[in-house]
Amino acid sequence: MLTRLKANSEGKLAKQICRVVLDQFDKQYSKELGESWNTVRDVLISPSLWQYAILFNRFNYPLELEKDLHLRGYHPILQGSLPYYPKSMKCYLSRTPDRMPSERHQPGNLKRYYLLNAASLLPVLALELSDGETVLDLCAAPGGKSVALLQCAYPGYLLCNEYDSLRVRWLRQTLESFIPQSLTNAIKVSELDGREMGAAQPEVFDKVLVDAPCSNDRSWLFSSDSQKAACRIHQRNNLPVLQVELLRSAIKALRPGGLLVYSTCTLSKAENQDVISEILTSNSTIMPVDISAIARTCSQDFTFAPTGQQCSLLVIPEKGKAWGPMFVAKLKKSHEYRKMAMWILSQNRVSLPLELEL
Numbered sequence: 001m002l003t004r005l006k007a008n009s010e011g012k013l014a015k016q017i018c019r020v021v022l023d024q025f026d027k028q029y030s031k032e033l034g035e036s037w038n039t040v041r042d043v044l045i046s047p048s049l050w051q052y053a054i055l056f057n058r059f060n061y062p063l064e065l066e067k068d069l070h071l072r073g074y075h076p077i078l079q080g081s082l083p084y085y086p087k088s089m090k091c092y093l094s095r096t097p098d099r100m101p102s103e104r105h106q107p108g109n110l111k112r113y114y115l116l117n118a119a120s121l122l123p124v125l126a127l128e129l130s131d132g133e134t135v136l137d138l139c140a141a142p143g144g145k146s147v148a149l150l151q152c153a154y155p156g157y158l159l160c161n162e163y164d165s166l167r168v169r170w171l172r173q174t175l176e177s178f179i180p181q182s183l184t185n186a187i188k189v190s191e192l193d194g195r196e197m198g199a200a201q202p203e204v205f206d207k208v209l210v211d212a213p214c215s216n217d218r219s220w221l222f223s224s225d226s227q228k229a230a231c232r233i234h235q236r237n238n239l240p241v242l243q244v245e246l247l248r249s250a251i252k253a254l255r256p257g258g259l260l261v262y263s264t265c266t267l268s269k270a271e272n273q274d275v276i277s278e279i280l281t282s283n284s285t286i287m288p289v290d291i292s293a294i295a296r297t298c299s300q301d302f303t304f305a306p307t308g309q310q311c312s313l314l315v316i317p318e319k320g321k322a323w324g325p326m327f328v329a330k331l332k333k334s335h336e337y338r339k340m341a342m343w344i345l346s347q348n349r350v351s352l353p354l355e356l357e358l
Contacts, residue, residue, distance in 0.1 A: 017045050018223040020230050025217065025267075032269050036305055036316060040267070040325075043317040044221055051322045052099045053077060053118035055144075056090040058151055059180045062112035066092075077118055081297040084128045089151040093118055093301070095320055103177075111177045116144050119302060119315040119326035123209060123263035126291060126330050129153040133206040138194045138250055141167035143174030145211055150179060154186070159205075161190045161197060195245045198252025206258050208250045212243045214264035214271050217325050236268075243275045251279075251286060254333045259289070262329045272314065272327040273307050279331070289330040 022045070029037045043049050054069065056062060074092040078085055103111045124145055129135065129152045137146050140160035149158065160175065162168045168191050179187065192200060194210075215236050223229035247262060254260050264271055279286060288311030295304040295313055303321050305314045311331065315324035 015047070015222045016224070017221055018226060018229045020226050020233060021220045021223055024233050025221070029267055033267065033305060033316070039318050040316050043319060043322050044218060049097055049319055049322050051093065051097050051118070052115045053091050053093040053121075053323075054100055055114045055116055055121070055148060055151065056092070057110060057112055057114065057147070057178050058088050058090070059178065059183075060110035060112050061090075065112060066090075072098075077301055078121070078125070078298060081300075082125060082294065085125060086129070086152040088153075089121075089148070091118065091121060097322065105173055105177050107176070110180065114144060114147050114178065116148075117265075117323055117326065119323040120144060120265075121148055122294065122298075122302075122313065122315065122326060123211060123261045123328045124148040124152065126261045126294070126328055127152075127207045127209060127259055129155070129207060132156040134204060135159070136197070136201075136205040136208045136250070136253055137161065138197060138208060138210045138246060138253075139163075139212055140189075141171040143171045143178075145209060146171070147174060147178045149209070150183070150187075154183070156186065158187045159190060159201075160187065161192055161194060163191060163193050165191065195242075195249045198249035201253050203253070203255045205253050206255060208254050208258065208260045209263070210246055210250045210260065211263045212246055212271075214239060214243070214266040215268055217266050217268075237270075240270050240275050240278075243271060244278050247275065247279050248283070251283060251331075251333060256285075256333050256335045258333050260286075260331045260333065262327075262331070264327045265325055266327065267314070267316065267325045272329075273309055273312060276309060276312055276329045276331075285334050287332045287334055289332050291328070291330045294328075 033040065069092050074094045077091045077093050100115060102115055103113065129149060131154045133155055134157045135149060135155045137149065137160045139162065140146050141162040141164065146160045160171060162171050168189065172189055175187065220229065220232065250260055262276065266272070280288060290310040291313060292310050301321065302315050302323055303318045305316045307314050312327065312329035315326040317324045
């Protein structure tokens, strides 16, 4: 196994950093992050420093592996840090850049664990899932966060949506690898353009996760085609428009009183704080939810950069805590929205404006 791991690591190290992307990131992030960018940069361009958390599958719990990880110095992440951390979720990590081999997909056999960036759990945990809720994962592929959602609670209904047809196949295989047949009736995969979900299923969901398409900093830095990378950089300014449209659709799909979590794996302020600011200033039905306590209680495992928003967090990687980038924002749909809409209807004087349509 060590030989295979070493080969995998060397393979990653052999990848070439894309200079077009790095130059753009240097220009942008040195302004946005200041001196912190130098530390973050060192980790992002050095795959040998990257870390991988091990999320256990509660539907095929690996007891022997758990004992082995304890002996090797792994520790459970976040447990006891958050009041709403579910006991059913177990995720282990090491302080060193150790990586377990990924398990192969075998039809009919459930995998025991999922490898992920530990910061990816924060948006899932921020949803505060409970059994029986209706949940939407709007941009679900490759499926890691959907798997994590199911480690937290048994939803009454989970809709995993993915618009990209190739990524849908990946999503379906991930779910098949981790979820028992007994739960399949409560889980559906759809292929709708996320911008149309709100109109298709208005006010259906208790909780919505929007893990939006973004300028994925880690993967973009190792783009193999410099021309495609340059095109990506050029088109990057279009991403916030898409992200705002996805959030507006998600808000329509969310019931009054429901929670929405927005996340990306980029450091870009335009795709993070600016998107949330646009939503908060343009939609009176949405309220920010303070999640600053997460940064205070989880600082042992994660490094956070200031966002200027109490409703959002930005995890930045550093050596020994090489998690992120991961931006997380938490929003709530107001009950007052429905009360106001019903009052307008009861007056029977004017038709509802579009933003108040039931």
